Amino acid sequence: MNTILSGSRDRSVRLWDIRSGQQTQVFSGHTNETWSVEYSPFLIKNNIGNSNVICSGSNDNTIRFWDIRSNKNELYMIKGDHKEDGGIYCLKFIGLKKKVKTKNVTYDLNLCYGSLKGPIRIWG
Template identity: 75%
Template sequence: MNTILSGSNDKSVRLWDIRSGKQIQVFNGHINLVYDVEYSPFIIKNSNGISNVICSGSEDNTIRFWDIRSNKHELYIIESEKTDRGIFCLKFIALKKKEKRNNVTYDLNLCYGSNNGPIRIWG
């Protein structure tokens, strides 16, 4: 993958081509500045085939998931606690399950840090 993501004070998430330095896509929907962006391990099937998913964390207390091929709408929104006062960092981690189910030994979780201090795990 020859792309890089950026979050901005203008409330947008942007996808850039590393080789050309040109913007490929812009994702709008946050209502406050975007502190962190992350490539997610998820992929989706849509009318254009298979597409990767990215996510972004904002001072608006939301984490938004985006289809990398479309900037029309968010795929999903997580709203954090109002006391968090913004999402400042995101990281996908695999945590070992206590019991092996369906031949799967790990759960994929999204961890995020807030301006108020707590680190939360979603998944």
């Protein structure tokens, strides 16, 4: 992958081509600064084939998931606890191995996020 993500005070998420240095897409929907961005391990199937998903965390206390191929559509939104979180400042996907005795190892995928007021939460 030759792309990089950025979040901005202008409330946007931007996708950049690192070879050319050019911006390739802008995702809009947050209502406050976007502090964190992350490539998601999720793939979705749509009418143009498989598509990658990115997510972004904002001071508006939401985490938004975006489809990078289908017209920059927002796929899903998670709202944090406004009173206890006060804004989403960092995101990280982690896989936790299930404790099942089998030859096929299964992983639970969780999204961890850190907030302005301190709590770290796990969603998944």
